[in-house]
Amino acid sequence: MIMLDHVTMRYPTVTALDDVSFRVREGEFVFIVGSSGSGKTTLIKLLLQEIKPTVGEIVVDGMEYSRMKKNEIPMLRRKIGVVFQNFRLLKDRTVFENVAFAQQVIEKTQKEIRRQVPATLTMVGLADKYKQYPRELSGGEQQRVALARAIVNEPKIILADEPTGNLDPKKSLESMRLLEEINRRGTTVLVVTHDREIVNLMQKRVIVLKKGRLISDMEKGGYLDED
Amino acid sequence: MxxxxxxxxxxxxxxxxxxxxxxxxxxxxxxxxxxxxxxxxxxxxxxxxxxxxxxEDSLTVSVFFDEGLTDEQILKIGEELQTIPNIASIEYISADKAWEAYVQEMYHGDMEYVNSVFGDDNPLQNSSSFELTFRNIGEQAETVDQVKNISGVRKVNSSDTVAxxxxxxxxxxxxxxxxxxxxxxxxxxxxxxxxxxxxxxxxxxxxxxxxxxxxxxxxxxxxxxxxxxxxxxxxxxxxxxxxxxxxxxxxxxxxxxxxxxxxxxxxxxxxxxxxxxxxxxxxxxxxxxxxxxxxxxxxxxxx
Known part of the structure; x- marks a missing residue:
């Protein structure tokens, strides 16, 4: 589903990723962990084609990034549902409108939006909050709206960037359980985090980055002490 | 979309x-x-x-002929004028018609006085002409040159200033x-x-x-x-x-x-x-x- 082949990303003053290679199979749940400056953000930007690698190849669902035309980038991004750090919800829109936004953007009809959005909100447990604005919601609820927006288009991959960053441990675990549930339905899940507790608790595959290099890749791994 | x-x-x-x-x-x-x-x-x-x-419509240019041209020769000049693209209209003014217009303009149509002075003479006997109007007044000078080059044309009266x-x-x-x-x-x-x-x-x-x-x-x-x-x-x-x-x-x-x-x-x-x-x-x-x-x-x- 996802393949990085000797990917290096150099900026003028720093090498953010250095010869990183790994594969993620369809339906896997993978944590990508590392401290600040480890290259996590660069990896997300590369996967979303916001930037191009200096060296190496990335393939997602059969789409080779090096051969991809500009007009194919939106199609690639539609395969990846993103849960952004700090949620990035639209403050002037209700919960329903925030989730519907993801469908409008890919030109779904109003009929499809009316069918799909309530179903997704029910799945994340926010069916009764659809009229509320983000400011009226708790951190955990905002995070679930962000998750609903990421999954409403039924992407093949969910990419969650620090999804527990602003949540207390209980809400973080709830959020992870929700991602696990989405993963059980067949969606590949990539969680980029430095939340040690959650990583250790979930017992999933863990890829560890340090100063741009991949230093560990373990099935049912944990957060290494030296990280 | x-x-x-x-x-x-x-x-x-x-x-x-x-x-x-x-x-x-x-x-x-x-x-x-x-x-x-x-x-x-x-x-x-x-x-x-x-x-x-x-x-442009009201500006006319008069084309006068050499003396003693026959009707056929004048007709031929008319035909040549028709081949010039910038000429919008051509009207033949005979010597009699020119004299009538002159009398009308100068003597306010006082035929009694005119007859007493000129008798049956037509002083404008050699003044039959073609009156032309142009499609594009900006090209008047070029067109006038073309007209002057036609054989049998004596004089072309035009006003460059207005044009x-x-x-x-x-x-x-x-x-x-x-x-x-x-x-x-x-x-x-x-x-x-x-x-x-x-x-x-x-x-x-x-x-x-x-x-x-x-x-x-x-x-x-x-x-x-x-x-x-x-x-x-x-x-x-x-x-x-x-x-x-x-x-x-x-x-x-x-x-x-x-x-x-x-x-x-x-x-x-x-x-x-x-x-x-x-x-x-x-x-x-x-x-x-x-x-x-x-x-x-x-x-x-x-x-």
Missing amino acids: KISTLGYSIRQGLKNIRRNLLFSLASIGTIVACIFLFGVFYAIVQNVELTVRSI NSVSSLNRLVGYASISVILILLLVSLFLISNTITIGISVRKEEIAIMKLIGATDLFVRAPFLIEGMLLGLVGSILPLFGLYFLYNAVTKYLMGHFLIVENMIRFAPAGEVFARLVPISILFGVGVGFLGSFVTTHKHLRV
Whole structure:
């Protein structure tokens, strides 16, 4: 589903990723962990084609990034549902409108939006909050709206960037359980985090980055002490 | 683009205008000024052209022949004149007709007096001629040269001064209007571009999210393109109403108060002027709006 082949990303003053290679199979749940400056953000930007690698190849669902035309980038991004750090919800829109936004953007009809959005909100447990604005919601609820927006288009991959960053441990675990549930339905899940507790608790595959290099890749791994 | 997406883009375009009302109004204001001035110049050009055309129609050039030409030879000259493209009409003025016109003009048709002085003589016996009108008065000199080269032509009477003045005036009005319109066009483009840039910066976060969740380039840009076109549309329609009333009032005033104007100039009817001005102005306004937003979104919204 996802393949990085000797990917290096150099900026003028720093090498953010250095010869990183790994594969993620369809339906896997993978944590990508590392401290600040480890290259996590660069990896997300590369996967979303916001930037191009200096060296190496990335393939997602059969789409080779090096051969991809500009007009194919939106199609690639539609395969990846993103849960952004700090949620990035639209403050002037209700919960329903925030989730519907993801469908409008890919030109779904109003009929499809009316069918799909309530179903997704029910799945994340926010069916009764659809009229509320983000400011009226708790951190955990905002995070679930962000998750609903990421999954409403039924992407093949969910990419969650620090999804527990602003949540207390209980809400973080709830959020992870929700991602696990989405993963059980067949969606590949990539969680980029430095939340040690959650990583250790979930017992999933863990890829560890340090100063741009991949230093560990373990099935049912944990957060290494030296990280 | 789907119809639902078009509806979405129009709604978003209107929302952008509302959110950014002050700059939107400034953009509309400039387009209003631009179209208003364009309309004023257009009306002037139309009427100058109309006047030029009527002068062109009334300006005649006389072609006189060598003495003693036969009717066949004169007919042949007429045929040669017909092959010159710039000649709009040819009329044969016989010596008798020329004398009649002269008597009418100089002696107010007093045949008794004329007969007492000239008897049966026709002093203009060798003055039969062709009277020509030209399609384009600006090319009069070249055409006259062509006519002079025809065998049997003795003299060509023409007035270069009138022809040159009329075509110079026409050119001057044309150049002046193009210059003013170009300047206003640039100002309009600049203001629309500013308005759109502000709209983009206000919606920066939303646009960033849109791009990352799979919006196409066109989907992201469409609301801004529609915003630009709506500004252009409103900005072009508003001054047309003002121009219509102003045109009627000014022509009525000039005709009513200045007799000399009434005698010299024939104003084009408002309906005739606006039948062209309305579509041109709307196309111009919408085009400027589209161009301004197209360039700006191309610069700021690369997916």
